[in-house]
Amino acid sequence: MPQRDEPVPIWDRPEPPDKPALTPLSRAKIVRTAIALADAEDLSAVSLRKVAAALDAGPMRLYGYLSTKEELFDLMLDAVYGEILAEAPPSGDWQAVLREWALRMRAAVLRHEWVVDLLGGRPQLGPNVLAHLESLLSAVDGSPGFGHIDDAMRALHAINSYVVGALRAEITNARAERRAGQDEQQWQNANAPYLMRMLKTGKFPTLGKVVADATHPGPSVRFSEGLGIVLAGIEAQLAEQT
Amino acid sequence: MPQRDEPVPIWDRPEPPDKPALTPLSRAKIVRTAIALADAEDLSAVSLRKVAAALDAGPMRLYGYLSTKEELFDLMLDAVYGEILAEAPPSGDWQAVLREWALRMRAAVLRHEWVVDLLGGRPQLGPNVLAHLESLLSAVDGSPGFGHIDDAMRALHAINSYVVGALRAEITNARAERRAGQDEQQWQNANAPYLMRMLKTGKFPTLGKVVADATHPGPSVRFSEGLGIVLAGIEAQLAEQT
DNA sequence: GTCTCTATCGATACACCGTATCAGGCGAGG
């Protein structure tokens, strides 16, 4: 603890508290604590200062292991892909493999909701992402109907886009409902009257029908249904081009 | 300009420079300047202080018109939906309407790239969003094959998820390429060697095939292809349930 | 017309962020 002016003679000053042991760091450890913070609260709860504090270190210590906060996010996302890859590789025809992959992705996102804030937000080149992409590509490429590698790319682009968008919507919804659960009356008092007023204007007849008649399936059913639509679309496109 | 200690007698102090006229504000004006800032740079360039400064006001002045920064984002996104709604409503069968809607959405996102950072990020209940949703629902509901309102919901969920995910990926890509264009050599020197090394490990044979053989279509083609897949999937699901 | 009370507004202040800078401590080389 150096100080510019030192009015107290050193004999009166206590020693610095025992040298904080200087716990050794590593990227793995940093990423683990960051993920723990994000799981417990939010992505916004992940600050370099908090991560460092959780590791008994000053903020700048982390810059030996990464050069930017965004790189920390990249590592976190890659670690989640690592979780998905750790499970046994799925088997079956390409539809089964793609479906299984999407479901595992969804499971991972439910474990780590903050992932949706990162998905598709930055170009991903981490080793686990590449391995994941490879396993998807190899499952699809060479299957009956997929002649050129472009066919595989088209299919993956479609299904990946769907998964990202659907998970984003689902988590957004879950967050909103959770907040609503906390202050139920606040949400009811604030948003419901507004929506009712809008509906009563008569300008949204079909929306009214939704509110009245729609059976709202659970999120996992909805996810699965959309997945079926995209898979069916891929198959239809394959059939048509022959 | 009140000051705690006032050493200079008031007679010596000049009047405040002419009263800054106190430009009248409005939500519309605030949202317009915020959008201008975001268009010019980033979402991160939109800070309450900068918006207020652009309007010759102090930061806290804005809190009379909104109570949180997130509400400003909500207004911005709703305004973009307003742009989409301003065009003449599309006509044709449900496929044509959904396709046209997706293309307009994409056009809007290309005009305002920051929209992808907001899409699906918060529950959207703005009037323009509701109107938009209504127009989509009414275009689909009642079309041949769509018996129950649930069918329309399924179709919209699928296509909306795809659009969100695909646009997110496209814009992310565009941003990366733009950065790469600025420091071409930096990107080449940093990422290309890493990728080459990864490919040369032989653990990613199919990825290698992509790099070697894939024809990389332009983003608009890719978007359109994926859109076709999802539309085909919706149709297939309709046919199957009869 | 004048005085008082009240409600609004916005300057100031606070806690926090990511990260540039650079003094200080520590290890290696002479």
Add this chain to the structure above:
DNA sequence: CCTCGCCTGATACGGTGTATCGATAGAGAC
């Protein structure tokens, strides 16, 4: 044993969103 150089991490800076609360202007009563 001394000196030099590197590396580390404390400090500092410029920014953020927003709570607080004194100043101010306007309305209402006498």
